[in-house]
Amino acid sequence: MSGVKNQHYVPRFYLKSFTDDSGYLSVVRRDAGGLKPVFRTKPENVCAENYLYEVKRRVSNGDDGFIEKGVIEDALGKIENNLAPAYRTLLSCLDSGKLPKGEECVALISRLAFLLASLIARSPKWLSRVRGNAGAHSVELLSNAFFSDKDISQMDLAGYGNEFEAIVELAYLDTALFRLDKGAPMYDLLVLLLDMDCLFYIAPEGFEFITSSLPVHAEWKEECDKDPCGFYFPLSPRYAVVFGQRLEEDRYVSITRMAAVEVDSFNRVLMNGDRLWEFLIAKDRLYLERLIGQYQPGF
Structure with missing residues (x-):
């Protein structure tokens, strides 16, 4: 894996759950000029960037x-x-129209919450903000003698003596993507999600949920609120889930069949409600082309 150049977020x-029978996705790209024409591609070729998770050395030493x-x-x-087996198990349960009981259900929803939190944390635009803090913080740490003489000596021996900023950036990425300590982004997202009701939705025949390069859509009651009041996530063309503020003491979990107009509404929310996605993705090309006719630039 260490040689992988094309790194998916x-x-x-x-x-792959959004591919058609030929294994292709229908995709539309958005840039500063608006939406580009719909194209078909394999999952390997979308929602990825070259060396996305790599940290560049500040001083060249002849390597890559x-x-x-x-x-x-x-x-x-x-x-x-x-996570992949739990995701497939969840889709199988929804196919049967019945979720497991007790601890098995709790474990499945916990894995789903972890997937949502990870997708948010892995967003390139989120990571760019995380990385942007590394330079200033590395200077601050050095000036405050955060690194001891022993630390500096060990970094010199490892070939990282002039790489304080790169090491801080790597630590920032590690914290943002993996740490589950209180106050870390993944921890805070999981605490929020696991305290919410979990509502699953099924699309009717002939309609489908679309997804995007930032598939988790968050909603706030008020712009000044710190935390979202809910999260929407398309699980597959047939299924979607909403994590919403808990209404009772015990978490409510349900499966509901949606009307066609409701599926369109969910898709428009994902399409028009986020400024951060680059790709909009669907299984059916004709459906995607019809939907993007309702795209609202700058919404």
């Missing part, structure tokens, strides 16, 4: 220019291998 196991190359990509791959 949306897992391929998830994208990265510090601890592949370590984050490898760790994310292990997490995906752990």
